Amino acid sequence: MGIQVKNLVKEFDNKKVIDDISFSVNDGEILAIVGFSGSGKSTVLKLISGLLTQDSGEIITTGDIAMVFQYSALFDSLNVFDNISFALVERKDLRKKYTQTDLERVVKEKLELVGLSGIEDKFPSELSGGMQKRVSFARAIVTEPQIILYDEPTAGLDPISSTLIEDYIVRLKKETNAASIVVTHQMSTIKRTADKVIMLYNGKIVFAGTPEELQREETPYTKQFVNASLDGPMKMFAE
């Protein structure tokens, strides 16, 4: 089932930040959302995850939704173990269902999945940015979500760490068969992870297709994006 978005509209201060967009993501599929700063990419993820409510339109999702935030958003007063097990310990419908042994097993399993074993006792501030991001992956997937949303997962990371993160995004998709959305600015992330791409500009979808089609630069929008050009239909400071 995955994610289905129909005629989504969201306004802030009477300005349509998301202006009637529709798309869908199937299970086991990764959609990349690209677009300039302020084009509404994070807003789309917040609407799907329920952090914001749309003004009109429909969002149909199945199962738990996980979200990975741009700056990891790990709970800095809790260690890695408590961060990852947080939802299992504190969520109303899951509370007290897991014994300490269960929790230890689940946390170990999720940490292994993101290639980090034996760091349960460390605090977020003791980890590098890339490790924090992977811990936040582990925390996000602890409830076996069927939808995973990533907001700029590779921003601010060196190219090799980015590649590692991209590999884990693909790996998590294979492990969970979740429908995933990756918001990104990086061509490398699109190429390595995405099955399809949409480009947002002024709240509208100005391109939808595969990563290959994006790279073919057949429209003024894709041409401008791929070449990171100032000339083209998209104006950075359009007001």
Added chain:
Amino acid sequence: MERFYFKNTFSYKILLVLQEYLTVFLTTLGQIVIMMGRVFKRIIKLDVDIKELIYQCARFGVSSLPITLSIVGMSSIIVATQVAGEMIKQGGGNYVGMFVSLLLVREEAVIMSGFAIIYMIGSSLASEIATMKVTDQINAMRVLKVDPIRYLFVPRILSGIIMMPLVVIVATLFGIIGGAVSSNLSSGLSYRAFFDSVWFGLYVRDMYISIFKAAVFGFVIALISCTAGYYASGGAKGVGDATTKAVVWSFIAIVFIDMIFAIAFFF
């Protein structure tokens, strides 16, 4: 033309500034009231995270006691030292203990503890919650389907209601002892005379009011500080602004509430 002219006047500009202040004031007040409603809804349903509550109570006590005791103790010494000699000279030596303890119980211990707790607890609650807000930790909690009001706010606000009276009781005792010792050392007033007049002058009612007032202060400081943190936005500056707001609002709020208490109970 006349309207245009009016907009250039100094009075109009002052009105504009006042309007802005009023808007900020009413918005903040609204946020506090809404947060209070959300918190009480969970408290009434007994939907409380006990583990977090115990942790927050311990944290409240440990981080507030040293400074509260020092401040209340010192203010009591300041008052007793200056007043004891004078009262003895005027033949009022038997009333020093009563004066000091009445002052402490009715006013000084609670308000001084209130100030100390704003600085120690209020500012740290506000900056902690604000940091969680601006770094998306609260959003992350929401997406994990854990209620931030229940997990973060209820334990912190309840800990204020529970712990502040305890802290004030200990601080009051500490202040009375400080007053006794300093009157003895500075003016040779006997401990016997001091404590006899304490028993004589203190009413149980005063103590109840003091404890009740302390609970209200603890509640208000925690509520305002958490709310200021929750509505923070915009990175490190937002955290700083929220902390300042928490301190200023708590400060004004407890002095205001103290005045209401004075009028309600002693007018």
